[in-house]
Amino acid sequence: MSSLSETSSRHHYPMGLAQASTAFTKRSLLTPSDIALVQSIQQEVVNSGEHDNPQNVSHHNPNHKHCTFLHKPCGASLPANPLRALAPQVLGKLLRFAQASWASSTWSSSSGPISSVSPPGTPSGGVGNLSLRVAEHWHYDVGGHLDNDRHYDQGSVLTIVTALNEDFTGGVFRTFEPSGEHAEHPLAPGDSLCIVSHKFHNVTPVLSGFRESLVLELWEGGITHGR
């Protein structure tokens, strides 16, 4: 109510409200050539050397999945933020989708999970007021999964997940709803989903083939090359 509490709550996103929030899906947001571009950037990052997320190296075998950061410097041959520099139109599509999702949601209404963040349509509000925290390419082999029902992306505001391939079974993206049930969000290649980052989400085990996804997190913390 007071401006002091509003200021101090700027980076507080109530967990309970996030769980009740809606997920938005956009079919075929990325074209096959957009996907091929993202995959080629991921390959360039891998080939350039330092692509491993140190926090995820140990996950490579036990968890059968692997992360490549597409937002941080990785050697002299690539720009500092490879996805933004080499695929600005792809990033633009994803950010515009996040903006449209937010604008049609109640996420930043007074009783919404991100009421502390200025919504689209207000001066310097919306996605333009957030920064790209991470752009992650995920590769899940058979057995790869994200099995914590209460996994969420702490500290971020919006998460945008895009499917990059379809040559697998299992590997379904789900949200864990307040009812205690999982809602499945099947995603075909190029389909994107946008959620408030504090909404619980998970991925069922890949049963055959491999699964590739692009995960963007937007936050209020400014440009980062870290994490």
Ligand SMILES: O=C(O)CCC(=O)C(=O)O
């Ligand atoms: O790969 C996905 O679909 C989502 C992964 C995820 O939620 C995460 O890495 O935080």
Ligand SMILES: [Fe+2]
């Ligand atoms: Fe996540």
